Amino acid sequence: MSGTASDGPVLETHSLTKRYRRTVAVSDLTVTIPAGGITALLGPNGAGKSTLLKMCVGFERPTKGGLRVLGVDPARRRGDALHRLGYVPQAPALYRDMPVEDHLRLCLALRPTFDIAHARERLVALGISPASRAGQLSGGEQAQISLAIALGTRAPLLLLDEPLASLDPLARREFLGVASDAAKGGDVSIVLSSHVISEIESVADRLLVLGDGRVLFQDTVASSLGNHRILEDGAPVVGLDVVAGFPGQGNARHLLVRSTDQSIGRRSSLEEVVIGYLALGRQAA
Amino acid sequence: MTSLRAAMRPMRTELLGVAGVTALLLLAAAGVAVRLLAFDLPIACLDTESTSAICFGRQFDAQAYASFASKWSGLVGIFAIALPAVAGLILGIVAIAKELDQRTAVLAWSVDVSRRHWLAQRTLPLLAVIVVLGVVSAEVMKAMLGLQAPGIDLSQPIGFEALPYSGFGPMAAGMSAFGIAMVVGAVLGRLLPALLAAAALVVIANLLVSQGNERLMAGESLVAEYASVGAGRAIDFMLRTPDGRIVSWDEGFAEFGDPMTGELDPAVVQMARYVPIEIYPQVAARYALFHLLLGMAALTFAFAVVERRSP
Numbered sequence: 001m002s003g004t005a006s007d008g009p010v011l012e013t014h015s016l017t018k019r020y021r022r023t024v025a026v027s028d029l030t031v032t033i034p035a036g037g038i039t040a041l042l043g044p045n046g047a048g049k050s051t052l053l054k055m056c057v058g059f060e061r062p063t064k065g066g067l068r069v070l071g072v073d074p075a076r077r078r079g080d081a082l083h084r085l086g087y088v089p090q091a092p093a094l095y096r097d098m099p100v101e102d103h104l105r106l107c108l109a110l111r112p113t114f115d116i117a118h119a120r121e122r123l124v125a126l127g128i129s130p131a132s133r134a135g136q137l138s139g140g141e142q143a144q145i146s147l148a149i150a151l152g153t154r155a156p157l158l159l160l161d162e163p164l165a166s167l168d169p170l171a172r173r174e175f176l177g178v179a180s181d182a183a184k185g186g187d188v189s190i191v192l193s194s195h196v197i198s199e200i201e202s203v204a205d206r207l208l209v210l211g212d213g214r215v216l217f218q219d220t221v222a223s224s225l226g227n228h229r230i231l232e233d234g235a236p237v238v239g240l241d242v243v244a245g246f247p248g249q250g251n252a253r254h255l256l257v258r259s260t261d262q263s264i265g266r267r268s269s270l271e272e273v274v275i276g277y278l279a280l281g282r283q284a285a
Numbered sequence: 286m287t288s289l290r291a292a293m294r295p296m297r298t299e300l301l302g303v304a305g306v307t308a309l310l311l312l313a314a315a316g317v318a319v320r321l322l323a324f325d326l327p328i329a330c331l332d333t334e335s336t337s338a339i340c341f342g343r344q345f346d347a348q349a350y351a352s353f354a355s356k357w358s359g360l361v362g363i364f365a366i367a368l369p370a371v372a373g374l375i376l377g378i379v380a381i382a383k384e385l386d387q388r389t390a391v392l393a394w395s396v397d398v399s400r401r402h403w404l405a406q407r408t409l410p411l412l413a414v415i416v417v418l419g420v421v422s423a424e425v426m427k428a429m430l431g432l433q434a435p436g437i438d439l440s441q442p443i444g445f446e447a448l449p450y451s452g453f454g455p456m457a458a459g460m461s462a463f464g465i466a467m468v469v470g471a472v473l474g475r476l477l478p479a480l481l482a483a484a485a486l487v488v489i490a491n492l493l494v495s496q497g498n499e500r501l502m503a504g505e506s507l508v509a510e511y512a513s514v515g516a517g518r519a520i521d522f523m524l525r526t527p528d529g530r531i532v533s534w535d536e537g538f539a540e541f542g543d544p545m546t547g548e549l550d551p552a553v554v555q556m557a558r559y560v561p562i563e564i565y566p567q568v569a570a571r572y573a574l575f576h577l578l579l580g581m582a583a584l585t586f587a588f589a590v591v592e593r594r595s596p
Binding site: 057082083086087093096097103106107111114 | 298391392395595
């Protein structure tokens with residue numbers, strides 16, 4: 001298998017567009033996601049996150065533009081791209097009546113390089129019995145099975161498509177814990193799409209905010225937090241680089257500004273950075 | 286668990302269902318056979334008009350045998366004829382439509398680096414199952430025919446009506462049903478609509494194959510005395526006049542028939558246009574080939590659709 005987490009970008013798009021009849025899901029998207037760590041792909045529903053990941057897996061074909069997953073164009077060489085990635089869909093794609101162990105064996109039959117011992121070990125560590133039928137497990141456990149299968153591929157890139165959406169807070173944390181451990185090993189890069197911003201903050205290394213199929217913001221989590229401040233409504237903004245205003249708690253209007261000056265306003269949370277750029281995207285639209 | 290078992294595991298319920306129905310068919314056939322053999326009737330006595338001494342007092346048994354055989358071996362026969370096509374239809378739907386409908390194709394298509402590999406891994410064993418069912422179906426039908434008419438020589442063609450249930454016919458029909466179900470499932474991606482649409486298409490395909498074969502058979506027909514038609518298929522009736530002309534029945538009757546008695550001049554010979562039974566092997570091969578080609582074309586199309594569609 002070629003391509004590891006430390007080689008070049010894991011994902012590159014150039015003017016990537018995906019159109020479904022009248023709907024434009026991804027619009028002229030040009031983005032580069034470097035290798036290593038966890039990149040959070042954030043944005044509201046319909047922002048194009050899932051479509052982007054589905055194009056990476058070869059489930060959808062771009063209407064226009066280019067896409068490379070670890071140097072491979074999945075539209076032209078889907079098999080080579082799939083060799084390099086593991087995928088966790090939004091809703092676990094499991095056979096309800098089939099035991100977990102049979103899922104792992106099926107994956108081995110489908111992909112001879114599948115590391116069944118590694119996947120099994122992950123599940124046993126989480127207390128998920130291989131003998132359990134998938135349909136009898138909770139949503140969190142089913143998501144963990146999907147993640148274990150993706151990890152069992154031993155692919156250098158994992159694409160996690162909104163796996164947290166239907167999980168309870170505890171299950172989210174457990175899921176993110178496993179993903180984070182995998183990324184810390186250094187052999188795996190993870191692109192995690194989500195609109196649950198608060199819980200991403202603790203595990204993500206980079207942010208990529210999409211809105212209406214376009215990139216609204218991209219940076220490391222540390223820079224995002226260090227380079228932005230929040231001003232309460234009514235504070236003077238003259239000379240400041242204001243990103244956008246948005247309603248804060250209690251309907252007070254907040255302003256997100258680009259600044260490293262700690263004397264200005266207060267420190268922003270990651271959620272506020274993301275919301276600020278989403279508001280900017282909406283204004284631009 | 287071998288790789289094959291693992292690959293077949295998602296279809297276990299349907300495969301067990303097919304195995305169960307096949308076992309039921311064999312049990313039913315065995316039951317009919319045991320019941321009929323229990324009559325212990327010599328073949329000569331199955332003719333209820335028989336005057337043989339060994340049949341004396343067994344006419345009632347002969348009638349009971351004939352009644353039971355025509356009812357139950359007929360039912361088992363219908364069951365046997367339908368089995369490969371129905372199993373092909375269900376397994377074809379399960380192979381793709383169920384995976385798409387229940388979104389489990391997402392797992393397979395993201396783990397397996399080749400969709401062709403995924404589809405081949407499940408298609409080839411299912412085709413083997415259909416071959417086995419085709420053989421079982423043909424053998425059960427043969428046994429039922431043998432029980433219905435014990436004196437019949439089943440090593441020889443018994444008539445063109447046997448095309449769908451003898452030799453490779455059932456297997457080929459099962460294959461075409463399987464291919465059609467696969468491609469319909471791949472296109473529609475929904476379980477119930479795919480099942481209904483595929484069932485309708487399988488019926489249409491069977492009618493088209495039969496009609497196509499009938500048309501070709503008509504082109505291979507001969508005209509001969511009706512008495513020589515034998516097990517061949519008569520497709521038209523006519524008369525040969527005393528002066529050697531071949532005319533239609535109506536024309537011949539108007540000229541040589543007696544309207545009062547309805548009888549023909551004894552010098553007029555009844556003729557028939559018929560398909561000779563001697564060409565049965567090539568007609569049967571063509572019938573099976575049509576189904577096989579249809580099935581293979583559908584399978585090829587199914588592979589192409591799977592390769593391109595989203596899960």
